[in-house]
Amino acid sequence: MAAQDFSAQEYADRLAKTRAAMAQRGIDTLIVADPSNMAWLTGYDGWSFYVPQAVILPSQGDLFWWGRPQDKAGAAQTTWLPADHLLDWPEDHVQHPDHHPYEALVQHLKDRDMTRGLGVEMDTYYHSAKSHAILLEAFGPRNIHDATGLVNWQRAVKSDAELALMHRAGRLTSHMHGTLRDGFHAGRPKNELVAEVQAAGVAGIDGIAGDYPAIAPIAPSGLEASAAHITWNDRPLAVNEATYFEVSGCFHRYHAPASRTLYLGEPPADIRRAEDAVLRAIDDTFAAAKPGALCEDVAACVYASFARAGYEKSNRTGYPIGLSYPPDWGERTMSLRPGDTTELREGMTFHLMPGLWTANWGVAITESFVVTEEGAKPLCDFPREIFTRPA
Numbered sequence: 001m002a003a004q005d006f007s008a009q010e011y012a013d014r015l016a017k018t019r020a021a022m023a024q025r026g027i028d029t030l031i032v033a034d035p036s037n038m039a040w041l042t043g044y045d046g047w048s049f050y051v052p053q054a055v056i057l058p059s060q061g062d063l064f065w066w067g068r069p070q071d072k073a074g075a076a077q078t079t080w081l082p083a084d085h086l087l088d089w090p091e092d093h094v095q096h097p098d099h100h101p102y103e104a105l106v107q108h109l110k111d112r113d114m115t116r117g118l119g120v121e122m123d124t125y126y127h128s129a130k131s132h133a134i135l136l137e138a139f140g141p142r143n144i145h146d147a148t149g150l151v152n153w154q155r156a157v158k159s160d161a162e163l164a165l166m167h168r169a170g171r172l173t174s175h176m177h178g179t180l181r182d183g184f185h186a187g188r189p190k191n192e193l194v195a196e197v198q199a200a201g202v203a204g205i206d207g208i209a210g211d212y213p214a215i216a217p218i219a220p221s222g223l224e225a226s227a228a229h230i231t232w233n234d235r236p237l238a239v240n241e242a243t244y245f246e247v248s249g250c251f252h253r254y255h256a257p258a259s260r261t262l263y264l265g266e267p268p269a270d271i272r273r274a275e276d277a278v279l280r281a282i283d284d285t286f287a288a289a290k291p292g293a294l295c296e297d298v299a300a301c302v303y304a305s306f307a308r309a310g311y312e313k314s315n316r317t318g319y320p321i322g323l324s325y326p327p328d329w330g331e332r333t334m335s336l337r338p339g340d341t342t343e344l345r346e347g348m349t350f351h352l353m354p355g356l357w358t359a360n361w362g363v364a365i366t367e368s369f370v371v372t373e374e375g376a377k378p379l380c381d382f383p384r385e386i387f388t389r390p391a
Helices: 008-025 035-042 069-078 101-111 129-139 150-154 160-183 190-203 222-226 269-288 295-308
Strands: 029-032 054-058 064-067 086-088 118-120 144-146 242-247 258-264 318-320 349-352 367-372 375-378 387-389
Touching (some): 008 054, 008 150, 029 035, 029 150, 035 054, 035 150, 054 101, 064 069, 064 101, 101 129, 118 129, 129 144, 160 190, 160 258, 160 367, 190 242, 222 242, 269 295, 269 367, 269 375
Parallel strands (some): 064 086, 118 144
Antiparallel strands (some): 029 054, 318 349, 349 367, 367 375
16 A cells, blocks of 8 residues: 555545544544554555554644654655654664663654653554553653554545455455365365465456455364364365355455355255355345444344354454454454444445354355445455355
């Protein structure tokens, strides 16, 4: 992704929304460490989230990118910020036992009189306990506010420009699932097939070039598929086993994940029954996912479909998606589950997860969708039924 994907007005709107949320929480300066949120605010894109970095957003005035010196060139190329708004920390602080990059961040904040009402994304993968301890020591706990999810929530409703990128990601996802079907043969080591699907997602289709997704392919078979997040191994694909693949195309950092189940041989009756329940759940959910519906209402469609088929499901049935970096393509805000009364709005995007996992097998057929006035519209156009290949 780069800042050029979106207009200057769109970035201005994003900043205005974020600053309004900051004002509601009494935050004067926001420290944004989540690379997805950094990219959404500035366009910054780089594999640099293994070291401390941030976007510093005051309630008024200039915002800044802050990171490792050798990443400033990437910030200059991918963000819309001028060169004098790109700050850094000493290179010799990289994984140094006695110094930490946040010591430099503290000094930058002091130099710019940004020392009060600091908002910090406390519960994110990219803000370490050490980083937080340095902020607490420098500014005191009364000046530190939890800003977890503040920017994430502003991203919930996608712009037309964002949806265009997600539809392209969906095209890549469909291409990846087509590659899986073509290469799904008994006796073939699964890692070979996964290598093909990853290559297909990056090579792209019809001029749509892929990027690395935020999650590696999920690809369990047989008993492995009774677990939800197994990746792959080199075991040959076997007859009379269900395998489900959860993959996503990634276009300019936007995702559209989808799962499909494949079977070598003829699926037994219990797997066919699960397939029918999942497909009905998707249809029911798509009809209900209109503006004004609640997240828990959408989840209830899945639970009701499963109950009619004699299954009970207790885990959440979906989550919002969009712009993301490893290790997760979810937006970490609302969830499709009981008790979440967040109201759906047109332009929200979700990954619907009506998977069924038993003690011996799993069936996952999932869809990414956008909320419209007519109901949910899928981002990936690919057959949902279990794909079978004769033994």
